[in-house]
Amino acid sequence: xxxxxxxxxxxxxxxxxxxxxxxxxxxxxxxxxxxxxxxxxxxxxxxxxxxxxxxxxxxxxxxxxxxxxxxxxxxxxxxxxxxxxxxxxxxxxxxxxxxxxxxxxxxxxxxxxxxxxxxxxxxxxxxxxxxxxxxxxxxxxxxxxxxxxxxxxxxxxxxxxxxxxxxxx
Numbered sequence: 001x002x003x004x005x006x007x008x009x010x011x012x013x014x015x016x017x018x019x020x021x022x023x024x025x026x027x028x029x030x031x032x033x034x035x036x037x038x039x040x041x042x043x044x045x046x047x048x049x050x051x052x053x054x055x056x057x058x059x060x061x062x063x064x065x066x067x068x069x070x071x072x073x074x075x076x077x078x079x080x081x082x083x084x085x086x087x088x089x090x091x092x093x094x095x096x097x098x099x100x101x102x103x104x105x106x107x108x109x110x111x112x113x114x115x116x117x118x119x120x121x122x123x124x125x126x127x128x129x130x131x132x133x134x135x136x137x138x139x140x141x142x143x144x145x146x147x148x149x150x151x152x153x154x155x156x157x158x159x160x161x162x163x164x165x166x167x168x169x
Contacts, residue, residue, distance in 0.1 A: 020066055020130065023164040026138070027061040030072070034153035046083030052076040052091060054155070066163055067103065070095040076107070085114050101129030107140060117143050124163055136163030 032054040040050035056072035076091020089109040096102050104127060109120040120140040127134040138161025145154040 019064060020165070023162070024065070025162045026066050026160070028058050028067045028159040029061060030056045030058040030157055030159070032056045032072075032074070032142075032155040032157070034155060036151050036153060040080070043079070047079065047081045049077065049079045052078055052089060054153075056093070056095075058095060058159075061158075067095060067159075070097050070103070072096075072105075074105075074107075078109075080114070086111050087114055087118075088112070089120070099129065101127065101131055103127040103131045103134060109140075117141055122159060122161070127165075131165065133166035134163060135166065137161050138163075 033056075034052065034054045037051060037053055040048040043049050052075065054072075054074045056074065058067045058070045058072055060066060060068035062068075072093050072095040074091055074093035076089050078087060078089035080087045087109070088111040089107075091107055093105040093107065094102055095105065104125045105122055106125050107120045107122040109118055112118060118141070120142070122138045122140045124134045124136040124138075126132070138159045140157060140159050142155050142157035145156060147154050
């Protein structure tokens with residue numbers, strides 16, 4: 001039997017996802033489309049707060065392994081202080097693979113200057129299916145891009161760190 005087209009991609013993607021080592025280091029690249037939702041609100045002189053919602057695609061730099069070819073959905077809250085030129089953001093993401101297995105992430109952009117590249121601390125806080133027992137910490141670097149159309153923001157970035165998948169109790 002010969003497998004072609006979309007079927008070949010699905011079979012290859014599933015096989016790669018099943019080959020995840022129980023622990024290791026990773027570099028994951030992602031792109032994010034940010035939905036410009038509700039406007040920010042003023043919370044003081046030169047300070048505003050708002051909500052962040054983004055959808056992502058992620059791929060492991062090795063072409064296989066943890067978070068290779070997964071989609072993600074993130075929600076968070078941010079604050080911008082234009083007087084001091086700083087911002088911070090905190091939130092969570094959920095990533096889903098082709099089999100419906102999920103990975104849960106928490107991220108924190110601590111107060112930092114508004115700059116072309118922003119950095120955050122991230123951590124895996126669990127998962128379902130083949131990712132059950134997932135834990136890990138990583139650095140996130142993001143670079144906002146000029147949006148292709150109004151009503152959205154676009155970001156590219158990377159996550160670099162280590163993980164471990166422990167057997168469930």
